[in-house]
Amino acid sequence: MRHRLALLTVLAVSTSTAIAAPAALAQSTSPVVINEVESNGDAVGDWVELANTNTSESVDISGWTIIDGDATHTPITIPEGTSIESGGYYVLHTEPSFGLGGADSVTLSDASGTVIDTVSWTAHAATTLGRLPDMTGDFAETPAPTQGLRNDDATADNPVQTVPYSPAGLTISPVDLGADFTGEDFSGADFDATGRAWVVNNGTGELFALDYDEATKTYTEAGHWTLHYADGTGTPDSEGVAVTDSGIYVATERNNDDKAVSRPSVLRFDLPTGTDGELNAAAEWNLTEFTGELSANGGAEAIEYVPEAGLFAVGIESTGEVLFLNLDGEKAELAQRYASPFAAVASLNYTASTKELRVACDDACDGQSLLMTYDGTEFVTDGTIQARPEGIDNLATEGFASYEGTCETRYLWADDGATLGSGILAASQQTCADTPAGSSTGFFASILAFFKGIGNSLSSFLPQLTALFKGSSL
Known part of the structure; x- marks a missing residue:
């Protein structure tokens, strides 16, 4: 099993806490999907996670592009030599090229311009938007961001x-x-x-x-x-x-x-x-x-x-x-x-x-x-x-x-x-406080400690025994 994370970082910060209302529309039979979107609150900046649902083959995504809902923005192009391994993930930050708004969308296209996947929303999510179950489900607000990892809420109610x-x-x-x-x-x-x-x-x-x-x-x-x-x-x-x-x-x-x-x-x-x-x-x-x-x-x-x-x-x-x-x-x-x-x-x-x-x-x-x-x-x-x-x-x-x-x-x-x-x-x-058991040092130390304990007990008991005999009529 391999969960590899490829990461393309740009730079940014944004803040807001509205509830998301997402919708998703698949446009291709490609095994690659948009899997999670962070549009607000990440310390580095907004990001998009892609996932390869093919569990036996890698997919080359060289030259593919990501664009938000503003057609005037310049799409982000994924570098040559980039692939997502079987069952793996790829994360890219969208800023400073563009930020993701409270009401916005993300569209993924391949190198020929064919739309692979798209997702839109009407408000920022408190956490992120992600497919639940991971890779195959509909978009929903996730329990927590899982950048480069599976979107999983199965443990949310467990202590x-x-x-x-x-x-x-x-x-x-x-x-x-x-x-x-x-x-x-x-x-x-x-x-x-x-x-x-x-x-x-x-x-x-x-x-x-x-x-x-x-x-x-x-x-x-x-x-x-x-x-x-x-x-x-x-x-x-x-x-x-x-x-x-x-x-x-x-x-x-x-x-x-x-x-x-x-x-x-x-x-x-x-x-x-x-x-x-x-x-x-x-x-x-x-x-x-x-x-x-x-x-x-x-x-x-x-x-x-x-x-x-x-x-x-x-x-x-x-x-x-x-x-x-x-x-x-x-x-x-x-x-x-x-x-x-x-x-x-x-x-x-x-x-x-x-x-x-x-x-x-x-x-x-x-x-x-x-x-x-x-x-x-x-x-x-x-x-x-x-x-x-x-x-x-x-x-x-x-x-x-x-x-x-x-x-x-x-x-x-x-x-x-x-x-x-x-x-x-x-x-x-x-797991042993002293010299490991079985060594000669540990053995003799234990013997000395034993006799020292006896000596300490006798030294505290003898004065009381002497006083007892002095007060006796024998």
Whole structure:
């Protein structure tokens, strides 16, 4: 899943707070639509967001133009070499070329002058005008501006915690792992029982292993493998990864060698040996019978194993659902279906100490998430939506994983956009106040503290005992 934002900024400011009464009229069969309009109140200036509704192909918009309702204005021309990727967005500011008024319109035309889409309104919106549902719906006033993101009001009535789901004060930083990690498309992450991290790249269909040095608090690449289907062909669009004793499970949306065709599947690979090579799937579970027909880029986005339930949780991008599946046999069995309040499920992470499954969206929902627990029969949630972690911007974090060590909890994020220069972001938190348990220093410190406590108790008790004997008739 990729939510890329292209941005063309000009400059301006405007103010007003009237209610909008929008109307929209499609003029073309192009997959590109006007998706959101800010005509008032943005600190930079008025802007228009375009969206590519084609979920498998990019659209070149070089030379296309935007104009407001005043025909005397000079249209804004989109630069050569500009495209909107599949399912992506493009935002441009209209000022100082022209501002958008309280009663105005926006018209998008292609390079030949053919009208692609237009929207008009009679008053400024308190927030923005946007298509609800995103990309496909009619224009309405949105709950809040979502520049370069999905227009989504599904979570508007849910309580949102102000405390982020990761501990406050974390330093979240890009991980320097070399040239292989500086590009886009890292999408899934998980830790195995030993603390080794596993990440997947959905563009190249590669699996990477990362080892961690506790002394230096750094990651290094321990190996990478190219994934294929069972017959040794194809490039699985590897979106999510979960590691168990039975192997490595990868959630996939399609075969990247045939990008226009949906193939929502879970692939299992045997745990690899060596440090590189080719891996063919040992098993495949196609999920179409549970998902129905999906867009080619809207299938299985995330996966996680929940041991107390013995089930895999699989997040579906285009529906925002979580499927809880038994994958013990040749055929997947659906144990439960959960419709999340999010526009998409981008990552899933299980925490053993709390027995909680985190269901998270990415930049499409401002990084929000919620927790689910297994009550012995089914997965349940109280519906509370948590904010994204402090210390991280609204990035395309399509993977999230945590590992609880003896005295340190580690966190990894896979950023599909590699916005900070790396597709992998990391943070850690010390969970022991003193020297980590298991070290000789920590052991002897504990013994000394024990005897010191006994000594302090005796020193406070002896004077009272002496006074008691002095006053005794014995």
